[in-house]
Amino acid sequence: MHHAIEPSIHYWGTPVVLISTLNEDGSTNLAPMSSAWWLGWSCMLGLDASSKTTENLRRSGECVLNLPSDTMVEAVNGLALTTGSPAVPLHKKLLGYRHVSDKFEAAGLTPTPSMVVTPQRAHECPVQMEAVVEDIRPFAGGDPRMGVPAVCVEVRIVKVHVLSDILMAGHEHRIDPDQWHPLLMSFRELYGRGEKLQKSRLARGPEEAYAPWKHTGIKGLAGKALVAWSRHRYGGSEQPAGADTHS
Numbered sequence: 323m324h325h326a327i328e329p330s331i332h333y334w335g336t337p338v339v340l341i342s343t344l345n346e347d348g349s350t351n352l353a354p355m356s357s358a359w360w361l362g363w364s365c366m367l368g369l370d371a372s373s374k375t376t377e378n379l380r381r382s383g384e385c386v387l388n389l390p391s392d393t394m395v396e397a398v399n400g401l402a403l404t405t406g407s408p409a410v411p412l413h414k415k416l417l418g419y420r421h422v423s424d425k426f427e428a429a430g431l432t433p434t435p436s437m438v439v440t441p442q443r444a445h446e447c448p449v450q451m452e453a454v455v456e457d458i459r460p461f462a463g464g465d466p467r468m469g470v471p472a473v474c475v476e477v478r479i480v481k482v483h484v485l486s487d488i489l490m491a492g493h494e495h496r497i498d499p500d501q502w503h504p505l506l507m508s509f510r511e512l513y514g515r516g517e518k519l520q521k522s523r524l525a526r527g528p529e530e531a532y533a534p535w536k537h538t539g540i541k542g543l544a545g546k547a548l549v550a551w552s553r554h555r556y557g558g559s560e561q562p563a564g565a566d567t568h569s
């Protein structure tokens with residue numbers, strides 16, 4: 323029997339991201355978050371508008387999305403209930419947050435230079451995505467149950483770094499989902515992902531079918547034309563189909 327309930331939170335289970343952003347003094351802030359999802363090479367982030375991360379994203383327009391593995395719980399717990407904001411917002415004070423200036427030290431992680439953006443990567447994270455901000459807008463302003471001022475931030479990935487351990491054998495650019503063990507947050511607790519249940523029907527076709535920009539010759543032209551036609555027919559992003567994918 324189902325029950326109609328009034329949960330305080332809707333944290334149903336999403337990957338933890340350690341997001342690097344640039345502080346005004348040139349140092350890198352690192353913060354755990356998990357309201358994140360990806361579509362294509364773009365990612366939508368749900369953030370507390372008062373966080374240092376949001377302030378940094380507004381000012382510098384760059385970040386790194388570092389994905390910790392399920393062996394990195396201590397790093398995430400080291401950052402939990404901390405903020406890079408010297409003036410801790412009142413709602414965070416009430417939740418027990420404190421200011422920490424060196425987040426890498428608090429997490430026990432090592433900063434390492436990025437290739438395209440200025441904020442540093444977290445070396446120990448098996449996945450690091452350098453990204454630039456495309457759009458920031460208020461989120462859930464009309465939702466009377468929203469407890470914090472929130473924004474959604476659309477970022478576009480410009481460089482992806484992964485440990486070779488999680489690459490599929492024989493493929494230079496493909497993640498092996500059997501080898502990738504993300505850290506997940508569900509209702510504030512941290513989990514691994516368990517084992518694969520059974521072969522997925524969705525995964526039957528070639529992964530490259532999702533990447534029309536990788537095709538060359540006739541196939542490439544046909545792919546671009548299909549993307550352009552689909553955008554025209556169904557709406558969506560205004561970016562022209564042949565646009566540069568690497569900047």
Ligand SMILES: Cc1cc2nc3c(=O)[nH]c(=O)nc-3n(C[C@H](O)[C@H](O)[C@H](O)COP(=O)(O)O)c2cc1C
Binds near residue numbers: 353358375398419
């Ligand atoms: C596992 C985990 C997941 C979190 N998910 C989010 C999130 O999705 N969005 C958010 O705004 N804060 C999230 N937080 C809280 C942020 O870490 C918190 O806002 C923090 O103050 C951000 O750091 P900053 O102020 O230095 O940017 C999460 C915290 C933890 C430990």
